[in-house]
Amino acid sequence: MWMKTVFWGLLLFMLVATTMAVGYGARSHNSGPWSWCDPATGYKVSALTGCRAMVKLQCVGSQVPEAVLRDCCQQLADINNEWCRCGDLSSMLRSVYQELGVREGKEVLPGCRKEVMKLTAASVPEVCKVPIPNPSGDGAGVCYWAAYPDV
Numbered sequence: 001m002w003m004k005t006v007f008w009g010l011l012l013f014m015l016v017a018t019t020m021a022v023g024y025g026a027r028s029h030n031s032g033p034w035s036w037c038d039p040a041t042g043y044k045v046s047a048l049t050g051c052r053a054m055v056k057l058q059c060v061g062s063q064v065p066e067a068v069l070r071d072c073c074q075q076l077a078d079i080n081n082e083w084c085r086c087g088d089l090s091s092m093l094r095s096v097y098q099e100l101g102v103r104e105g106k107e108v109l110p111g112c113r114k115e116v117m118k119l120t121a122a123s124v125p126e127v128c129k130v131p132i133p134n135p136s137g138d139g140a141g142v143c144y145w146a147a148y149p150d151v
Contacts (some may be wrong), residue, residue: 073128087144122146
């Protein structure tokens with residue numbers, strides 16, 4: 001008899017807790033500090049025009065003027081939520097690909113392959129010494145998405 005009571009008590013507790021969590025917006029796909037970076041919630045993604053220029057120049061092996069580097073680093077640092085910095089860099093990179101009509105394995109610019117541009121963009125926080133969350137704790141300031149093929 002007491003097992004039945006415990007079972008129903010736990011079931012009732014789970015039902016109430018789940019209802020409260022949903023009411024407060026706690027959903028598995030939209031929880032954590034990165035959820036504040038979702039444009040659907042009103043977050044404005046930064047265009048990172050300085051970083052766009054820097055990544056293009058670095059990828060083709062050109063010297064990056066100090067002013068371009070400074071602009072990029074300042075634009076990245078101006079993103080108040082450090083959880084949003086890599087997401088904004090990823091959005092910037094996708095817009096470059098779209099602008100240039102890039103497909104998988106193709107050159108983005110003469111002398112610059114897509115994979116190289118991706119790694120260049122992912123390393124911008126390290127180059128700029130701008131902090132980003134790093135769950136691995138290894139001290140690397142490289143955006144996590146650099147390891148995934150679909151970015």
